[in-house]
Amino acid sequence: MPINTVDMIEKSLGTLFNGTEFLNDIQDQNREKTFRALRSILSTPNHVAKSFLRVTLENEEVVRIPAFRVQHNNILGPYKGGIRFHESVHEDEVINLATLMTLKNALHEVPFGGGKGGVVIDPRKYNTRELNLISRKYVQYFSDIIGPDKDIPAPDVGTSEREMDWMMGEYKSIHPGNSYRGSFTGKSVVNGGSLGRKEATGKGVYYSFRYLLHDFIEEKKAWLTERENTAAKNLLRHQDKRLEVAIQGFGNVGSVAALEAHQCKLLNNKVISVSDHNVALYNKDGLDIPTLVKYTTKNHGDLPKTTHELQTAGINASIRPREELLTLDIDVLFLAALEDQIHEGNMEQIKAKIIVEAANAPINNAADDYLNKNDVIIIPDILANAGGAIVSYFEWLQGRETQFYSEKEVYTKLYEKMKETFHVVYPNYFSDQLTLRQHCYRHAVLKLSTILYRQGKLY
Numbered sequence: 001m002p003i004n005t006v007d008m009i010e011k012s013l014g015t016l017f018n019g020t021e022f023l024n025d026i027q028d029q030n031r032e033k034t035f036r037a038l039r040s041i042l043s044t045p046n047h048v049a050k051s052f053l054r055v056t057l058e059n060e061e062v063v064r065i066p067a068f069r070v071q072h073n074n075i076l077g078p079y080k081g082g083i084r085f086h087e088s089v090h091e092d093e094v095i096n097l098a099t100l101m102t103l104k105n106a107l108h109e110v111p112f113g114g115g116k117g118g119v120v121i122d123p124r125k126y127n128t129r130e131l132n133l134i135s136r137k138y139v140q141y142f143s144d145i146i147g148p149d150k151d152i153p154a155p156d157v158g159t160s161e162r163e164m165d166w167m168m169g170e171y172k173s174i175h176p177g178n179s180y181r182g183s184f185t186g187k188s189v190v191n192g193g194s195l196g197r198k199e200a201t202g203k204g205v206y207y208s209f210r211y212l213l214h215d216f217i218e219e220k221k222a223w224l225t226e227r228e229n230t231a232a233k234n235l236l237r238h239q240d241k242r243l244e245v246a247i248q249g250f251g252n253v254g255s256v257a258a259l260e261a262h263q264c265k266l267l268n269n270k271v272i273s274v275s276d277h278n279v280a281l282y283n284k285d286g287l288d289i290p291t292l293v294k295y296t297t298k299n300h301g302d303l304p305k306t307t308h309e310l311q312t313a314g315i316n317a318s319i320r321p322r323e324e325l326l327t328l329d330i331d332v333l334f335l336a337a338l339e340d341q342i343h344e345g346n347m348e349q350i351k352a353k354i355i356v357e358a359a360n361a362p363i364n365n366a367a368d369d370y371l372n373k374n375d376v377i378i379i380p381d382i383l384a385n386a387g388g389a390i391v392s393y394f395e396w397l398q399g400r401e402t403q404f405y406s407e408k409e410v411y412t413k414l415y416e417k418m419k420e421t422f423h424v425v426y427p428n429y430f431s432d433q434l435t436l437r438q439h440c441y442r443h444a445v446l447k448l449s450t451i452l453y454r455q456g457k458l459y
């Protein structure tokens with residue numbers, strides 16, 4: 001079973017209910033009533049919009065395509081979240097993803113709420129004109145509920161800057177004279193997108209790891225040494241060590257994280273294995289990541305998968321089955337491919353003591369419990385992979401100000417923003433027995449609950 005967002009919200013509310021830092025002056029029945037209100041508000045979306053897009057295909061057949069826009073909560077600002085084009089999209093999944101966006105934005109203090117969209121198609125089965133039409137129809141059907149101050153979509157699985165450019169163009173036609181640049185993020189740079197947006201998630205993933213293993217240890221060494229907490233002991237064991245790293249997935253996120261790990265001067269990393277949907281590559285002495293990135297850029301994103309291709313690429317590595325990467329005897333594992341990669345079937349074979357969730361939900365519920373009990377430090381998706389969401393916020397700001405940041409400024413601002421979150425959650429994690437994921441959810445839920453209370457929504 002994947003980790004359930006609503007369960008995590010309930011658990012977070014449970015710890016806040018029993019603690020003293022939230023609404024301590026409200027006790028007894030009033031406290032129970034207030035928390036019941038929070039539970040029902042945060043575990044359900046504000047709106048679920050469903051439409052059947054009427055689309056005329058190239059063969060002149062008229063079809064209806066189911067499409068959703070879920071707006072979970074906007075107490076912190078306009079709804080924000082991607083639009084997914086995938087044949088497996090369904091309402092519950094879109095609701096869950098919209099809920100996750102509310103929490104992710106709250107955790108990182110991004111002034112947006114949570115939303116998500118989906119269109120039930122396999123985009124590979126449609127040509128460019130049809131995809132253009134489907135994208136524009138999506139905007140037409142949901143035009144009343146989206147907009148720069150209402151709900152701001154972005155790309156997700158199956159969509160990219162191309163679809164966002166089309167969608168913003170359609171929004172502008174439907175709402176002439178209105179401001180439109182902030183209606184969609186993840187656009188192409190030439191069309192008002194932010195520099196650095198494509199790399200932002202991979203960079204942020206690496207920052208979440210580097211900060212913990214370098215800055216945090218430097219700042220808190222004495223404090224960590226005094227901790228009884230097993231996670232603190234695990235962390236300190238990795239200080240100044242040669243860190244053997246493996247990265248599952250070498251796409252947009254995994255390749256950027258791999259390059260960061262390879263080039264990082266603050267940590268002593270050695271990336272010894274990377275994988276994609278075909279193979280895993282392994283070299284005990286470390287892989288030449290810059291050359292692999294160049295190779296994948298020229299080869300539709302694929303790593304070399306035969307001895308001949310390795311030779312052509314000039315890469316010294318052995319080819320292994322892709323699953324082997326997960327169970328290697330390494331220090332650090334980045335999961336940057338798909339959901340549900342570590343589960344009951346392989347959790348006992350995992351040897352890495354630090355795991356970074358670059359993908360969404362790559363570790364299932366049972367494996368999460370098991371690994372935490374075995375003192376593995378898991379940097380969860382909600383913390384690690386928010387770089388794209390944060391730079392989407394920068395894109396929205398730049399669109400409003402019509403002033404654009406350099407790539408370097410984007411990465412500096414991204415790091416500074418994520419550091420504010422690390423400052424809160426990392427010390428808490430090493431102070432008690434909650435997992436890092438539980439601390440992240442708890443902090444997000446505390447933020448949302450506080451604002452809901454302050455804005456009078458719990459009476």
Ligand code: NAD
Pocket residue numbers: 157201248249250251252253254275276277278301322336337338339358359360385388
């Ligand atoms: P991508 O499609 O660019 O790359 C995915 C990579 O995973 C590819 O290299 C692919 O070959 C590989 N892969 C697929 N199946 C595999 C398997 N069974 N074993 C090993 N590798 C496999 O996607 P991406 O944009 O890099 O996103 C990666 C993950 O991160 C996704 O789960 C995505 O939802 C999540 N995510 C992405 C972003 C973003 O901004 N791109 C933001 C948050 C979360």
